[in-house]
Amino acid sequence: MGVLRMGYVHARVTDLEKAKQHYGDTMGLYPVLVEDGTAYFKGWDEWDHHSVVLEEGGVGVAKFGFKVADPADIERFEDRATRFGCAVSRMSAGENREVSDGIRIVLPSEHVVELYHDMTVLGTEVGTHNPEVFPRHLVGIGAPRLDHALITAEDVNLMERFFREVLDFYPSERLATSLDADADCIATWLTVGNTVHDIAILKGPNAKLHHFAFELSSWSDILRAGDLMAMDDVPVDVGPTRHGITRGQTIYFFDPSGNRNEVFSGGYVAYPDRPCVTWTPDQLEKGVFYISREVNDRFTAALT
Numbered sequence: 660m661g662v663l664r665m666g667y668v669h670a671r672v673t674d675l676e677k678a679k680q681h682y683g684d685t686m687g688l689y690p691v692l693v694e695d696g697t698a699y700f701k702g703w704d705e706w707d708h709h710s711v712v713l714e715e716g717g718v719g720v721a722k723f724g725f726k727v728a729d730p731a732d733i734e735r736f737e738d739r740a741t742r743f744g745c746a747v748s749r750m751s752a753g754e755n756r757e758v759s760d761g762i763r764i765v766l767p768s769e770h771v772v773e774l775y776h777d778m779t780v781l782g783t784e785v786g787t788h789n790p791e792v793f794p795r796h797l798v799g800i801g802a803p804r805l806d807h808a809l810i811t812a813e814d815v816n817l818m819e820r821f822f823r824e825v826l827d828f829y830p831s832e833r834l835a836t837s838l839d840a841d842a843d844c845i846a847t848w849l850t851v852g853n854t855v856h857d858i859a860i861l862k863g864p865n866a867k868l869h870h871f872a873f874e875l876s877s878w879s880d881i882l883r884a885g886d887l888m889a890m891d892d893v894p895v896d897v898g899p900t901r902h903g904i905t906r907g908q909t910i911y912f913f914d915p916s917g918n919r920n921e922v923f924s925g926g927y928v929a930y931p932d933r934p935c936v937t938w939t940p941d942q943l944e945k946g947v948f949y950i951s952r953e954v955n956d957r958f959t960a961a962l963t
């Protein structure tokens with residue numbers, strides 16, 4: 660089956676206490692564990708031990724974890740990534756807290772991706788037996804789950820090739836210099852399941868993070884999240900508004916360290932034989948922010 664989803668984002672934060680307030684009290688993620696200057700969180704609708712790891716010291720993303728279906732997938736991807744020209748190393752069980760053995764791949768963009776086949780299961784409050792539709796005592800925004808991330812890379816074409824050829828992702832949408840088949844890719848939105856994107860890549864400096872995003876259920880949940888950001892003095896970048904690309908409804912905002920987050924809802928269902936949507940630069944602003952058709956300078960310049 661291969662890659663199932665993006666299982667975790669391991670981010671760096673400058674102040675762990677402030678980060679715990681943001682991700683725990685405002686975002687409403689469950690604080691699972693704090694150990695050695697590192698905090699672990701999960702959303703209420705996530706079963707595995709954690710989906711967000713926050714390590715004190717710096718900003719940006721240390722690595723992403725992608726969960727695969729079967730231990731045999733690890734060897735297959737190790738071989739493919741090596742042949743693609745990436746540096747690949749083995750990681751042991753427990754090297755990441757509660758995470759199985761696997762491999763660590765340095766992408767052409769210098770981002771680090773870990774593939775693992777198992778993580779300790781904590782379950783959810785609602786469970787699997789006659790479940791309620793959500794836990795009654797959610798905190799703050801009460802984000803159900805981690806959804807996707809946007810990273811920057813100098814060579815977007817190469818990165819798209821990596822995710823397609825090595826990990827079997829497919830692009831749902833692309834921003835290209837023209838409609839020609841060999842046009843240069845400025846950005847690509849890639850998925851491995853049925854969500855509209857698991858990871859997106861935008862032309863820019865290597866090894867940088869633009870944002871990571873949490874799924875919400877509806878436009879009204881997005882607006883309620885905005886209200887809570889106002890209550891908690893969260894710096895909002897853009898929104899609430901809608902994307903043309905993915906059709907998602909969104910707010911972009913910053914954590915206390917300056918890492919950009921997003922709450923996202925309403926993207927369409929993707930599948931591999933759905934034709935890839937292409938956006939061209941003349942409609943860039945409409946693609947990014949459909950209603951205002953404006954992109955502020957900070958949105959492209961602020962990276963961590």
Ligand SMILES: [Fe+2]
Pocket residue numbers: 807808809870872921923
């Ligand atoms: Fe996003």
